[in-house]
Amino acid sequence: MKFFWEARKVILLAVLIYLVLKAVFGFQLLSQYIEQITLFSFIVILTSLGLNVIYGYTGQFSLGHAAFYGIGAYVSAYLSKSLGVDGILGFMPVLFLSGVGAGLVGYLIGIPILRLRDDFLAIATLGFGTLVRVILDNSDRFSEVLGGSRGFVGIPRITNLELAFFVTVFLILVTRNIIFSRFGLFWRCVKNDELASQGIGINTSRMKLMAFSYGCFLAGIGGALYAHLYTFLHPSNFDILKSIDFLIIVIVGGMGSIVGTIYAGLIWVGFIEGLRIVLPAEMLDLRWVFIPLFLIALMMWRPYGLIRKGG
Amino acid sequence: MKALAIEGLEKGFGGVRAVDGISFSVEEGETVGIIGPNGAGKTTVFNLITGFYRPDRGKILFYDKNIAHLPPHKLPRLGIARTFQNLRLFGKLTVFENVLSAVLVRGGYNLLSAVFRSTDYFVTESKAEEKARKLIEFFNLTGKEDQAAENLPYGEQRRLELARALALEPKLLLVDEPGAGMNPIEIQGLVQTMNEVKRRFSLTIVIIEHQMGLVMNISDKIVVMDFGEKIAEGTPEQVKKDKKVIEAYLGEEPL
Numbered sequence: 324m325k326f327f328w329e330a331r332k333v334i335l336l337a338v339l340i341y342l343v344l345k346a347v348f349g350f351q352l353l354s355q356y357i358e359q360i361t362l363f364s365f366i367v368i369l370t371s372l373g374l375n376v377i378y379g380y381t382g383q384f385s386l387g388h389a390a391f392y393g394i395g396a397y398v399s400a401y402l403s404k405s406l407g408v409d410g411i412l413g414f415m416p417v418l419f420l421s422g423v424g425a426g427l428v429g430y431l432i433g434i435p436i437l438r439l440r441d442d443f444l445a446i447a448t449l450g451f452g453t454l455v456r457v458i459l460d461n462s463d464r465f466s467e468v469l470g471g472s473r474g475f476v477g478i479p480r481i482t483n484l485e486l487a488f489f490v491t492v493f494l495i496l497v498t499r500n501i502i503f504s505r506f507g508l509f510w511r512c513v514k515n516d517e518l519a520s521q522g523i524g525i526n527t528s529r530m531k532l533m534a535f536s537y538g539c540f541l542a543g544i545g546g547a548l549y550a551h552l553y554t555f556l557h558p559s560n561f562d563i564l565k566s567i568d569f570l571i572i573v574i575v576g577g578m579g580s581i582v583g584t585i586y587a588g589l590i591w592v593g594f595i596e597g598l599r600i601v602l603p604a605e606m607l608d609l610r611w612v613f614i615p616l617f618l619i620a621l622m623m624w625r626p627y628g629l630i631r632k633g634g
Numbered sequence: 635m636k637a638l639a640i641e642g643l644e645k646g647f648g649g650v651r652a653v654d655g656i657s658f659s660v661e662e663g664e665t666v667g668i669i670g671p672n673g674a675g676k677t678t679v680f681n682l683i684t685g686f687y688r689p690d691r692g693k694i695l696f697y698d699k700n701i702a703h704l705p706p707h708k709l710p711r712l713g714i715a716r717t718f719q720n721l722r723l724f725g726k727l728t729v730f731e732n733v734l735s736a737v738l739v740r741g742g743y744n745l746l747s748a749v750f751r752s753t754d755y756f757v758t759e760s761k762a763e764e765k766a767r768k769l770i771e772f773f774n775l776t777g778k779e780d781q782a783a784e785n786l787p788y789g790e791q792r793r794l795e796l797a798r799a800l801a802l803e804p805k806l807l808l809v810d811e812p813g814a815g816m817n818p819i820e821i822q823g824l825v826q827t828m829n830e831v832k833r834r835f836s837l838t839i840v841i842i843e844h845q846m847g848l849v850m851n852i853s854d855k856i857v858v859m860d861f862g863e864k865i866a867e868g869t870p871e872q873v874k875k876d877k878k879v880i881e882a883y884l885g886e887e888p889l
């Protein structure tokens with residue numbers, strides 16, 4: 324089991340970061356609000372990393388990533404509420420199941436749609452995202468507790484610094500190990516040239532399905548952490564706009580760059596929430612002017628994302 | 635022993651009979667050249683053998699096993715590797731990764747070994763890397779391992795594609811116009827490389843080629859195609875004198 328030994332430097336760094344955060348939040352040097360968005364940024368990083376696996380590494384364009392994030396959120400909220408889970412230990416299996424649930428849905432939906440190419444895949448994932456949104460809007464018809472368009476309320480708050488931080492770090496390491504293995508290599512082959520990949524014996528449908536369901540699994544975990552951080556879910560948190568947020572983070576950070584996704588996730592959350600603090604309330608909507616301007620400037624300056632200078 | 639036997643193979647696209655009832659066979663260890671004018675159906679034959687197209691009719695026997703309806707990714711495992719007429723490298727991957735990917739397809743560790751970095755992972759990776767290095771050396775690409783494949787000069791991209799195909803340890807190698815777009819000096823080098831490949835890897839080879847110097851030099855037998863049909867078959871000397879062949883090539887480059 325060389326998992327921890329190989330990653331010792333990253334783990335050491337992570338523990339240091341954790342201790343600093345623990346001290347800062349423990350002594351209440353920063354507001355609760357800052358703590359909340361810090362945890363949220365980990366969730367965003369984890370979920371975006373899932374999309375990076377799908378799109379950045381394997382080249383499968385998805386406009387429906389937030390749907391899988393939403394599935395994870397609703398599954399975990401439903402499970403923990405109906406099972407009466409309120410502690411971290413009891414929550415671990417719920418967390419895992421939420422990831423698996425989102426991954427499984429990704430797998431099933433992936434079988435028909437991953438055959439499609441680029442633009443058709445975009446439409447299909449967009450359609451799926453819309454479908455999930457509609458189902459969530461009407462979820463109270465299946466079970467009152469899901470809340471439908473009024474939102475899912477009263478979810479226990481379980482996500483804390485330890486859970487959000489270490490789950491994210493652990494899954495980043497797992498993802499890194501897959502990326503730097505034959506599977507990650509095959510994903511990149513598929514992205515480069517599907518026919519050539521088949522020509523050397525790669526089962527491309529299987530590799531695409533694997534990347535897609537793994538990416539959805541990460542989104543599901545992210546969603547579950549989100550549900551138990553904010554304790555309230557609304558279908559509008561999981562619509563196409565949210566999918567585009569994740570897409571922007573992947574592109575800004577750099578397609579196929581784990582470190583890039585981490586930076587971009589932090590910057591994204593910092594930027595949006597930071598502007599919320601800086602700008603007066605009546606000018607809050609100006610964020611949606613600044614952000615596109617920032618993105619245009621960035622794409623002109625660094626078309627391959629923050630980290631890489633070239634293709 | 636017959637490595638490959640094609641029997642009555644047919645494939646049409648709309649009104650075009652791209653391959654119109656072709657039969658020929660390839661003995662184990664033999665090198666067979668396929669020549670013919672543009673559009674004769676040569677590449678289509680390769681695409682049929684490697685599962686990229688499904689035949690309308692006919693059989694493709696690889697060591698007596700009918701492989702006509704297998705999906706493309708199953709063929710390397712059986713021992714068939716190919717190159718593409720229009721070069722299909724993994725352009726953004728490095729030279730090393732292009733070869734390594736083909737080595738690692740053949741086998742190795744599962745997902746859990748990858749995630750938890752078991753011994754299995756390290757052993758397989760280091761063996762694969764060594765094998766990839768050797769192939770890169772054989773094809774004179776040492777020193778370029780970390781370059782993106784798309785940044786190599788054309789001739790080297792061709793060699794890299796051959797290296798990648800041989801990384802699959804095939805019994806049968808299908809090469810589609812390796813000399814296309816090469817100058818005479820590069821062709822000379824390619825003839826040498828192909829002869830070394832034959833000696834070193836004990837392969838059965840089918841090669842489609844327009845460069846007569848190349849194909850006549852390395853082939854034991856030539857199959858000539860025109861309009862989807864076989865119009866002649868024989869040793870390079872026999873084929874050069876064949877009337878139908880000369881006719882088919884009339885107006886094209888002389889033999």
Ligand SMILES: Nc1ncnc2c1ncn2[C@@H]1O[C@H](COP(=O)(O)OP(=O)(O)O)[C@@H](O)[C@H]1O
Pocket residue numbers: 647650651652670671672673674675676677678679
């Ligand atoms: N995928 C395809 N769709 C339609 N027509 C095709 C396809 N592949 C090949 N053809 C046609 O089949 C004929 C033979 O093509 P090809 O096998 O590429 O010839 P060659 O390799 O001998 O130059 C040509 O007329 C070509 O246009």
Ligand SMILES: [Mg+2]
Pocket residue numbers: 676677678719
């Ligand atoms: Mg051709």
